[in-house]
Amino acid sequence: MVDDGQKEKVGDDNPAASSCVRDFASAEQGLAQPAKPTIPPEEGLRGWLTCIGAFFGVFASFGVLNVIGIFQITYQEGYLRNYSPSDITWIFALQICLMWSPGPLFGRIIDTYGPLPLLIPGAILEVLGLCMTSLSRTYYQIFLAQGLCFGLGAGAIFSACFVCTGQWFVKRRGLAVGIAAAGSGLGGVILPPFFLNVRSAVGFNGALRYLALFIGLLLLVCIALVRSRLPKKKWDVKTKWFDFGLFREKTFALFTIGAFFGMWGLWAPFDFLTSSAVASGFSTDLAIYLISLVNSTSVFGRVLPPYLGDKFGYFNMVTLSAFASAIAILCLWLPFDFHHSHAGLMVFGLVYGFPSGAWVSLLMPCIAKTGELATLGQRFGTFQLVVGLGTLTGLPIQGAILARQGGDIYWGLQMFAFLSLLISAVLSTCTIFILRRERGTWKV
Numbered sequence: 001m002v003d004d005g006q007k008e009k010v011g012d013d014n015p016a017a018s019s020c021v022r023d024f025a026s027a028e029q030g031l032a033q034p035a036k037p038t039i040p041p042e043e044g045l046r047g048w049l050t051c052i053g054a055f056f057g058v059f060a061s062f063g064v065l066n067v068i069g070i071f072q073i074t075y076q077e078g079y080l081r082n083y084s085p086s087d088i089t090w091i092f093a094l095q096i097c098l099m100w101s102p103g104p105l106f107g108r109i110i111d112t113y114g115p116l117p118l119l120i121p122g123a124i125l126e127v128l129g130l131c132m133t134s135l136s137r138t139y140y141q142i143f144l145a146q147g148l149c150f151g152l153g154a155g156a157i158f159s160a161c162f163v164c165t166g167q168w169f170v171k172r173r174g175l176a177v178g179i180a181a182a183g184s185g186l187g188g189v190i191l192p193p194f195f196l197n198v199r200s201a202v203g204f205n206g207a208l209r210y211l212a213l214f215i216g217l218l219l220l221v222c223i224a225l226v227r228s229r230l231p232k233k234k235w236d237v238k239t240k241w242f243d244f245g246l247f248r249e250k251t252f253a254l255f256t257i258g259a260f261f262g263m264w265g266l267w268a269p270f271d272f273l274t275s276s277a278v279a280s281g282f283s284t285d286l287a288i289y290l291i292s293l294v295n296s297t298s299v300f301g302r303v304l305p306p307y308l309g310d311k312f313g314y315f316n317m318v319t320l321s322a323f324a325s326a327i328a329i330l331c332l333w334l335p336f337d338f339h340h341s342h343a344g345l346m347v348f349g350l351v352y353g354f355p356s357g358a359w360v361s362l363l364m365p366c367i368a369k370t371g372e373l374a375t376l377g378q379r380f381g382t383f384q385l386v387v388g389l390g391t392l393t394g395l396p397i398q399g400a401i402l403a404r405q406g407g408d409i410y411w412g413l414q415m416f417a418f419l420s421l422l423i424s425a426v427l428s429t430c431t432i433f434i435l436r437r438e439r440g441t442w443k444v
Contacts, residue, residue, distance in 0.1 A: 050165055051179055054225075063183060065095055067187070073284060075088050093393070094151050100155070161180055165177055184295075252367075259424065266359065268414065290346065297351070301357030
């Protein structure tokens with residue numbers, strides 16, 4: 001059995017782990033009747049295999065969402081040319097929302113039955129969604145296939161990969177979760193050239209089918225490797241899913257609201273950088289390669305800052321990441337809406353990728369540190385619901401601003417993204433000062 005310190009750490013950053021850890025504690029005190037199996041040692045071969053499998057799973061889920069700019073510009077110039085940018089962004093907003101909002105349900109399924117009941121249906125939904133998108137011609141068909149079907153499958157894969165990786169690592173959890181998260185950045189690097197080359201040979205719909213095949217193969221590896229560290233248990237009908245009373249706690253409220261605003265602004269370059277580049281004189285193909293530039297540096301952003309967060313505090317790192325993302329938009333993207341520069345947009349893509357990738361990877365470790373272990377499950381559920389609403393509304397608002405400015409002037413949505421990330425950074429800073437006063441250290 002693990003010692004008391006390890007038991008607390010296993011559940012500290014992980015919603016699926018907390019209830020199981022309490023069960024083991026009760027067993028050690030003689031409160032449970034049958035002897036429960038021991039928790040396997042942290043890390044080890046099984047843990048690192050899970051981390052590798054999670055890397056492939058995140059590549060095949062979050063990595064596809066990182067290239068939504070390809071679909072935005074393709075639909076604007078193709079099947080959905082009669083729809084506004086705001087209408088089109090609802091497809092991707094739903095996808096991103098489904099990465100977060102079902103988290104309370106997905107987390108409880110993993111907690112109870114392990115990852116396979118999510119991984120297998122999630123893989124089927126992802127592949128089915130891409131195949132059906134290749135057959136879709138109208139807005140509602142694409143919305144249901146790519147937005148709902150693929151988005152729900154990607155959310156299931158995403159949740160299973162991150163929860164299970166977090167279970168296997170305690171001392172180096174930030175590093176392990178960062179490695180898994182790097183799969184999304186690498187997906188954003190590889191998928192644009194893959195998609196462009198295949199599309200030139202077999203067309204857009206054919207490229208979607210090849211993408212489905214590629215994603216399906218990656219998900220087979222994920223299903224084979226990702227396993228839960230904790231044993232299965234019975235479904236607890238008494239467990240609370242949400243607790244909005246948590247907003248009476250200043251640290252939780254400030255950080256959650258800050259994350260909401262951060263999600264409003266974070267995705268703007270991932271979706272609109274390609275179309276803004278075309279408006280600046282880029283060819284469509286060259287503009288799509290900007291997505292690879294953004295994601296190339298986000299690979300390092302998803303690994304290095306979480307690793308440093310283990311040493312210097314997650315809140316400090318996430319706040320720096322939010323400020324850096326906001327400054328990059330203000331200083332390196334906004335000016336080129338007035339003075340077009342191919343090199344300037346490329347530099348912005350490279351600079352923005354690192355802090356934006358870090359910000360996403362650091363959210364969940366931060367929210368786990370805002371309160372007590374006993375309320376961890378409710379904290380994650382409430383946080384994910386609020387963040388999901390942010391992802392659902394941010395891109396459509398930006399698309400509406402773009403449409404209001406004629407469809408080819410981007411400074412409005414750029415300022416919206418900058419201010420949203422700036423508010424997020426300010427609220428995170430306030431959280432740091434409160435935690436500093438409560439805990440007597442700046443390492444928060």
